[in-house]
Each structure stands twice: as structure tokens, then as C-alpha cells.
Amino acid sequence: MSSKLYTPANPESQECVRNVLKYLSDISGEKIITGQHTQTMAQEELEKIKSVTGKEPALLGFELLGYSPNINYFDTDDECIKEVVENYGALKRAWEWAERKGLITFTWHWFSPLGGRSKSFFSVNTDFDASAAVIEGTPENRALISDMDYMAGLLRPFCDRGVPILWRPFHEGEGRWFWWGAKGPEPVKKLFRIMYERFTKVHHLNNLIWVWNSAKPDCYPGDDAVDVISCDMYPPQHVHTDCAERYNALIKITDQPKIALIGEIGSLPDVDEIHNNGISWASFMTWSKVFCLTEEFTSYDRLKKVYDSPFSVTKEDLPELY
Numbered sequence: 001m002s003s004k005l006y007t008p009a010n011p012e013s014q015e016c017v018r019n020v021l022k023y024l025s026d027i028s029g030e031k032i033i034t035g036q037h038t039q040t041m042a043q044e045e046l047e048k049i050k051s052v053t054g055k056e057p058a059l060l061g062f063e064l065l066g067y068s069p070n071i072n073y074f075d076t077d078d079e080c081i082k083e084v085v086e087n088y089g090a091l092k093r094a095w096e097w098a099e100r101k102g103l104i105t106f107t108w109h110w111f112s113p114l115g116g117r118s119k120s121f122f123s124v125n126t127d128f129d130a131s132a133a134v135i136e137g138t139p140e141n142r143a144l145i146s147d148m149d150y151m152a153g154l155l156r157p158f159c160d161r162g163v164p165i166l167w168r169p170f171h172e173g174e175g176r177w178f179w180w181g182a183k184g185p186e187p188v189k190k191l192f193r194i195m196y197e198r199f200t201k202v203h204h205l206n207n208l209i210w211v212w213n214s215a216k217p218d219c220y221p222g223d224d225a226v227d228v229i230s231c232d233m234y235p236p237q238h239v240h241t242d243c244a245e246r247y248n249a250l251i252k253i254t255d256q257p258k259i260a261l262i263g264e265i266g267s268l269p270d271v272d273e274i275h276n277n278g279i280s281w282a283s284f285m286t287w288s289k290v291f292c293l294t295e296e297f298t299s300y301d302r303l304k305k306v307y308d309s310p311f312s313v314t315k316e317d318l319p320e321l322y
Helices: 015-027 044-053 078-087 090-099 139-160 185-202 244-253 271-276 300-308
Strands: 035-038 059-063 103-107 165-167 208-213 228-233 259-265 281-286
Touching (some): 015 259, 015 281, 035 044, 035 103, 044 300, 090 139, 139 185, 208 259, 244 259
Parallel strands (some): 059 103, 208 228
């Protein structure tokens, strides 16, 4: 397989980044990494998977929403506060997973950097203008950069210890539901590039694997800032397929061959079909809570079947990559 597939966009990337990208490239089309999103200290999802399958996912997702600097605690609701409070300590759990050499991905439901109420990562809860935020020197831009610098500080220890992070900012940027996508494709492309430049050139976070998360071609920020492409999908309850249609749409966003991931999924994919039909997903990540803790979307029998498949990479199968 071409080395271009696993050559990092950031030429200063640490060896751990190169190791992970090469591993993802090598297994694509042969096996798929099992992944699970968690967003609480209790990590109920991880415990559920262990109890049902006797195994653990190779990839754990962690939520950074509670680390947003501009959470409005004075104009909010109980649901928002509960989610933020439950999220406290996510970085501690990520450290523990890193010590066990598991793969890590971070999702950031970024509360609006300026203004907003309740869950202000949703565009309906903020007037924050992404198209103004990409213009240097505006109040929106200054707030944006301030938040980025704060997050870079939280990520710094992972870099210092050589822990690779599948970093998936501005996820689902093709949609209007988050503030970063509310003004269309041009601002979200620029936002991604601003963060890439700041995190790599100013903060030298050379442990990050840059994951773009949208299958809409006019949102794509460019090969020179993206290591891995991904998209999110929520199939109907108990519908388990190879997700080939979504894969074929995703890989068309660039002419450059890229490693492809299922960023988020509700009902589990059919791992055997993925292998048998030659669909080169490198990993999937089931979303949290109801998608994992109940049988509403995936039966426990199906969950066990996925984790028992010879084509699945679980934590027990994962080689040491860092």
C-alpha cells in the first residue's frame, strides 16, 4: 500500500503518529478496529462491553465538552449541567487508557467561544458567527483563538508523553446544527485550517492525528491538513451493514487516497460484511449511552458477534503502537 496513505500531514509528527497511521493503513480492507465513545467518569459503556463480550474495544472515544472555557452556568438548564458535570474527569480516564496503550480519539462539542446559553455548541443556542471568527482580529476570532490555546494546553501533556490522539475537531461540519457549520462550508474549512496551523506551528502538538469528519466535498479543508477522513452515521435500529454507500461517498471528497473511519455510529456495522465486501473502513466508534447500554439499536448477541469476529481488532489484539 502506498506510503502516501500513512504519511502525516504535519511533517513534524511524532513517531507514534506514524505508527498508528501505518497500522490503520495496513489493516484497512482486512480488519476493523472496534471503538466506543464514553463521556462519563463511570464509563458505563466500557463496562457493558466487557460484561457482554469479555473483551474491550481497541479504541476509546472521550468527550471534551466539559472543558470548554465559555460554558454559561447562569443561563442554562438541568440537562446541560448534568452532561457537563458527568463529563468532568474525562481527561483522567483518557490518561488511564493511554497508560494501557489503547487508541484514543477526542470529540469536542465546543461550547460557543463567545456568547450563548445552555448547550451553546448547538447553533440554536448561540449567535456566534463562524464566518466572523475566521477573520483575524475580530472579537469572534480573538475568542476562538483563546479557546484553542486553552485546549492546546490541555492536550500538551499527551504530546509530551508521546501519546497519539485521533483528533476530530469541528465534527459533522456539513450540518447547520453546530455553530461551526452554521454558516456553510467555507467557514468550517477555514476553522479547521486555523486550528491545524495553530496547533502544529504555534503549540507544536505533534502527537495529533488530524481527522476530518464530513463526507461533503465542498467542506473538505485540504489534504495538507488532513491525515484521516471520516463520517458519522446513524442507521435505523438493528440495521447492520457494511456501510458501503457511505464509504464510497466519503472517499470521493479527495483524489488523494486516505484512511477512512466511521467517526460515530449508532447501530453497529456488520464487520464480516465489511471484510467480505472489501470495504476499507479502518475503525468504527459506537456512540455512547443508549446506543451501547441498551438493546434499542444493537442486540447484545450482535455486540458479542462483532467483538468475536476474526475481522475485528479488540484491545486484546492491538499491538503496542506507542
